[in-house]
Structures are given as structure tokens and as C-alpha cells.
Amino acid sequence: MQLRLPVWMGIAALVLSACASLQPVETGQKMIGSPQSAVSDTFGKPTETHQLADGTLRWIYSKQPYGYDVYAADFDGSGKLIAFRQMLTEAEIYKAQPNTWTKRDVMERWGMPREPIQYYPLMKREAWSYRMYLPGYVPAHFSAYFDDNGVLDRTMIIMDTYGADRSRSK
Template sequence: MKTISQYVGGWLLCAAAMAMLPACAILQPVEQGQKLIGAPQSTVRSTFGQPTGVYQLADGATRWLYSKQPMGYQVYAADFDASGNLSGFRQMLTNAEIYQAKVDSWTKRDVEEHFGKPREPVQFFALMKREVWSYRFRQDGMLPSLFHCYFDGDGVLRQVQITLDPLGGDSNRSK
């Protein structure tokens, strides 16, 4: 005969396993992309398709972004060296990447190179005189949230904000 603590322990183990399932699904494209490190652009394109954005970075590298926005929580970056070979592949909408945004330094171009063009409607707050771009992401890998970037009239990032996603979370959303 099982005790209540055994039932609760089993339930907690099952709940923890279920909570990890979305994280496993999200990591699969990153793992697949990282296996292609050193491959030419043609191999990456045949694996992931046409990128949603292509950027020439200041260091001479090229970045392809694969956005799952507006309803998905991911933007994947495929970075290529000057020879056109894949040098890195990662998910850009993570806490670590978002916290790199430099207020009073980054411009719209910097934000776009990191997270892609906004796919949520761009907002303008007249009293603040700020244009706001928003991106869905999972804060700490779990909590459905929005990352907001506030730009002044010169296109300089002046404020960032993280709020809860009013649409909530759904593990069936685009990965």
C-alpha cells in the first residue's frame, strides 16, 4: 500500500517531467543548428529554409535570423564567418541575450540584428515620444513574457521592459 508521500512524490516527478517537455522541443533547432557548425550557407538554408532576416555585422560576419514571432517565442540566429561557413547557432530570445541590450547605446539596427524586425504591431506612445517594439519570449525559459524596446525619435534605445504575455502560454505554439 502506497503512502500519501509516495503519491505526491510521484506526482511531483511527473509534473517536473511534463514541465521539461517544452524546453526539450525548443532546444531541438539549436542542437540541430550547432551540429552544422562549419557547414556552408547552402547547407543551413536547406536545413532551416529561407531566413526571415539577413544582416551584415560590424565584424564582417553575416547573421541569418529565423523568427517564429509574433506568436512563437523564438528567434534563432545563424552566424556565418567571412568565408560563409556557420560559426554559431543560438536562440536569441533568452534572458542572457535580452540582458545584453544596451540602453542609451543601441539603436533600432542593433535591436533588429539581435532579435529581428518586430512582428508584433509597433506602438507609439505620444506622451513619452517613444516607439515601442515587442517580442514574445519565455522568461527564465518558462514564463510567457514580452520584451519591449522603447526608442526615442533618433532611434536610440532608451528603455527596456519585460511584462507578462497577456495571451498566456501554450506549448503548442510555433517552435
């Protein structure tokens, strides 16, 4: 029995979709040089888009608040994918520049937080929080603290000692 072209195309799309959901970084990096339409077909509609100062267009794919991932797809001026990576890593977090970055800089890197924004009146600081994994798949929370002028004051990573097992009785 011979399969027709539309069936093969459907199977190929299904396999690509499975790869994108199981290994998004690897899939995205293999797509470097592809047009925006191919990235959209593979990963769907981004949760946010940002035009960066250097002309790069960044698409954010956030799995927050329940997931632990924020992916960035960066496109050059011609609409070709130039980078795809997981943004909630220690290496990316250490690029944050306290006393220089603003809320916009943090938003362009990790997207708007999907956890409730907290304000600590005694510190006079607003905190944006993101769930992440530390190496070894240790659940943690990354927080960015802003002063009343919206300037990044500090960042903090706190291990989540309960992790994803909060519903289990102790």
C-alpha cells in the same frame, strides 16, 4: 527487401528536418562549420539577413508573432556557420545597451518586430515588442523602447499572465 540510396537519402532528410523543427538550437549547433547551403537546406530561407559591422553575416529565423523564438545563424567571411542560438533569452536581452544601441542594433539582434509597433506620445517613445518565454516556459513580452532619434532608451520584460490560453473561457 533492399532500400535504394535515394530512399535512404529521403529518410535521412526527413529525420534531419524533424530534428531541426523539434530541437533547432541543438541541430544548429551540431552544424557549426557547415556551409550556408547546408543551413538553408536544414532550416529553410531566413526571415531576415544582416551584415554585421564585424563582417559576420547573420541569418534571422523568426517564429514571431505567434511563436516565442528568434534564432540567429552567424556565418564567417567564408560562409561557414560559426554560431547558432536562440536570441530571445534573458542573457541576450541583458546585452542591450540603452543610450548606445539604435534601432539597427536591435533589428540585427532580434529582427524586425512582427507585433505592431507602438508609439507612446506622452513618453515620446516607440516600442518594439517580441514574444518570449522566461525560464520555466512562462510566456512574456520583451519590449525595446526608442526615443525620437531612434536610440534605445530602455528594455522591459513583462510576464504575460494569460499566456497562450487567452481563448479559454475563465
